[in-house]
Amino acid sequence: MSILVSKSTRVITQGITGNSGLFHSQKCREYAAECQPGVDVFVGGVTPGKGGTTVDGFPVFNSVREAREKTGANTSMVFVPPPFCADAILEAADAGMELIVAITEGIPVMDMLRVRRGLEKSTSRLIGPNCPGVITPGIAKIGIMPGYIHKPGTIGIISKSGTLTYEAAWQLGRVGLGQSTAVGIGGDPINGTSYIELLKMFQDDPGTEGILLIGEIGGSAEQAAAEYIKSHVTKPMAGFIAGQTAPPGKRMGHAGAIISGGGGTAAEKMAALTAAGVVVSPSPGGMGEAMLRAMQGRG
Amino acid sequence: MKIHEYQAKQLLRAAGVAVPQGVVARTADEAAQAFTSLGGSLAVVKSQIHAGGRGKGRFVEQPEQRGVVLVRSAEEAQQNAARMLGNTLVTIQTGAAGKQVSTLFVEQGLKIARELYLGIVVDREAGGPVLIMSFEGGMEIEEVAAHSPEKILKEPFDAVAGLYPYQARKLAYALGLDAAAVRSAEKFLPKICRFFVDYDCSMTEINPLVVTEDGQMLALDAKVTFDDNALFRHKDVVALRDLSEEEPAEVRAADTGLSYVKLNGNIGCLVNGAGLAMSTMDLIKLHGGEPANFLDVGGGADEDQVTEAFRIILADSNVKAVLVNIFGGIMRCDIIVSALLNAYEKVGFNVPLVVRLEGTNVEKAREMLQASGRPIIAATDLTDAAQKVVRALNA
Known part of the structure; x- marks a missing residue:
């Protein structure tokens, strides 16, 4: 079992005629073909104005609605450039996509506020933006992560960061733990899906036995997650927070990674998670070990 | 991206937000002329650097000179400007090396009845902008939050619809403003909230926000930070970038x-x-x-x-x-x-x-x-x- 991505997932790519949109659609198609031979998981793409053409075997449509009707897709992977990305996400929601995975980095915050408002009336779930995507190892990946570092298993990963998630998956592999699903929620201040929503999904997923939460400085989403964990999560958990040495007032790469007004520090997030019973690794080198300790009930 | 106070006030004024009359000066003579052209008996000469704490800051070359000073004549404006321009201002936010001052902003003096605080940021968890006001003008908001959180008022508003007049009145009454000031706030607050959204700000901070003796609300200081991801649609803001302020x-x-x-x-x-x-x-x-x-x-x-x-x-x-x-x-x-x-x-x-x-x-x-x-x-x-x-x- 897994969350978000299953054998019924069918994906179209918005922005498929762009360089990275096409490249990653190809990589995702290869991975899915290895996992589910003979099944077409990545069924096409959308670029307004290029409908009716094909690109490397992917049929291209003018709109998400048309793509959904003609391919049966239920999921969209979004690579549309930042100035137009909010519009693309809203179009996917309007077309009834169940899952929208937005990889694009650099969407203005005001645009994301409008997206969030637009999604309130929708049943679509948005993951990201500014994220590596979602992978259920052995089934499919929707995003830019390298497939081979993720092994099938029973740990759910929720992370704000891309390469740090790869690092975590690799460390889990070294201690013999695979993943049910790994989800990047993105490094932007406003995103589609919170830690709490994913914690709930992993808690309810029979295929997930433990959860690794990777956070970073900025905002208070990790503290809110800690509150939720206390009363709702019974599965063993480990965690790590990036940015313990970051200076206040400086944006550390991710738009959301900034300590402002004395709030959003790594120390307060680590303390909140520890108080909620999460095994927190102070070192990024200890994420796998921390998860193993949590699974063995050693805290 | 950050901009200078005088630049922020130009943008605010254009957006219909009340700011004091002010003139930019880059030489001591210009500072004297600015005083005269403002036509009052009192003016404020303010160093323009991105860092805060200018009023308490001192110059390396002129240890007696503060970064923001009140002056009562053109001559006084000139003398102060001469001690400020080209010199290095050290404030609590600049670090020990300080920042060289090359621009001054000379502003009319006001008869101030109340000093308040105003800040607008995006509340990540609520997923929308929030207007923050406090009774304690001139104090760091973090300090007020730590010692007297009851003095801070927060009013979330819709990014598309903006701040409604009733929300402005709600804040104004809670702050104990008189009838004239409430009417002024009813105009001022929705306009500055509109500015925040229209310009893709990540922070707009007016500290202090003042109410004059005749009940007018004005932005006495202005600190504006923009969302770097949205600069592609604000060429006018990009033109205001001052590379000498950056590492x-x-x-x-x-x-x-x-x-x-x-x-x-x-x-x-x-x-x-x-x-x-x-x-x-x-x-x-x-x-x-x-x-x-x-x-x-x-x-x-x-x-x-x-x-x-x-x-x-x-x-x-x-x-x-x-x-x-x-x-x-x-x-x-x-x-x-x-x-x-x-x-x-x-x-x-x-x-x-x-x-x-x-x-x-x-x-x-x-x-x-x-x-x-x-x-x-x-x-x-x-x-x-x-x-x-x-x-x-x-x-």
């Missing part, structure tokens, strides 16, 4: 498409991905070292970018060792190593270099490193890398 190495890095933040330690870091780059700094610190920088080369860095990244790191004379930490995902490790070896040749390394590689094509990359014959220290995992770089530093 040169950070500007250089940004021009190359790198994300770099200078720190005060001596171990330079080159990493792919923001989360991993932050974690690498943490790792160094945990093992007793001090990171010299945050540097994310991104997911698709090419050889030129990696070379420039090394140049930026090594240009920092504090750097005594370098740690490269790459988790190759889509980016292949052998490409990184090829770039690294070329950069090594071009840039010229005179400090120890520790390299930790993992991910796609890592075996090939390790062989390339070995075959290069360069005195590069290879590390197997994060902990090993941190230990080796700290040891290399102390050797």
Whole structure:
């Protein structure tokens, strides 16, 4: 079992005629073909104005609605450039996509506020933006992560960061733990899906036995997650927070990674998670070990 | 991106937000003329630098001179300006090196009845903008939040609809403003909230926000920060950028498409991905070292970018060792190593270099490193890398 991505997932790519949109659609198609031979998981793409053409075997449509009707897709992977990305996400929601995975980095915050408002009336779930995507190892990946570092298993990963998630998956592999699903929620201040929503999904997923939460400085989403964990999560958990040495007032790469007004520090997030019973690794080198300790009930 | 107070006030004025009359001066004579043209008996001469704390700040060359002063004549304006322009202002936010003042803003003096605080930010958890006001004008909002949180009022508003007049009145009454000031707030507050949204601000702070004796609400100070991701649609804002206020190495890095933040330690870091780059700094610190920088080369860095990244790191004379930490995902490790070896040749390394590689094509990359014959220290995992770089530093 897994969350978000299953054998019924069918994906179209918005922005498929762009360089990275096409490249990653190809990589995702290869991975899915290895996992589910003979099944077409990545069924096409959308670029307004290029409908009716094909690109490397992917049929291209003018709109998400048309793509959904003609391919049966239920999921969209979004690579549309930042100035137009909010519009693309809203179009996917309007077309009834169940899952929208937005990889694009650099969407203005005001645009994301409008997206969030637009999604309130929708049943679509948005993951990201500014994220590596979602992978259920052995089934499919929707995003830019390298497939081979993720092994099938029973740990759910929720992370704000891309390469740090790869690092975590690799460390889990070294201690013999695979993943049910790994989800990047993105490094932007406003995103589609919170830690709490994913914690709930992993808690309810029979295929997930433990959860690794990777956070970073900025905002208070990790503290809110800690509150939720206390009363709702019974599965063993480990965690790590990036940015313990970051200076206040400086944006550390991710738009959301900034300590402002004395709030959003790594120390307060680590303390909140520890108080909620999460095994927190102070070192990024200890994420796998921390998860193993949590699974063995050693805290 | 940040801008100066006088620039922020120009934008605010154009957006219909009330600000005092003011004139920009770049020479002492211009400051005197500004006083005369304002036509009052009182004016304020304000140093224009991005850092806060200017009123209490002092000049390195003129220790008696403050960064913001009240003056009562054109002559006084001129004398103060002469002691400020071209000199270095040190405030609580500039660091010991201070900032050179090249522009002054001369503003009319006002008869002030109340000093309040106004701030607008995006509340991440609520998913919308929020207007924050406090009774304590002139005080840092963090300080008020810590000592008397009951003096802070928060009013979330809709980014599309803006702040409704009833919300402005609600705040004005809660702040105990009189009838004339409530009417002024009813205009002022929705307009500044509209400005925040229309200009894609990440923060707008008016501290102090004043109410004059005749009941007018005005922005006495203005600190505005913009969302860098939205600058593509605000060419007028980009034109206001003052590069002299920014760290040169950070500007250089940004021009190359790198994300770099200078720190005060001596171990330079080159990493792919923001989360991993932050974690690498943490790792160094945990093992007793001090990171010299945050540097994310991104997911698709090419050889030129990696070379420039090394140049930026090594240009920092504090750097005594370098740690490269790459988790190759889509980016292949052998490409990184090829770039690294070329950069090594071009840039010229005179400090120890520790390299930790993992991910796609890592075996090939390790062989390339070995075959290069360069005195590069290879590390197997994060902990090993941190230990080796700290040891290399102390050797």
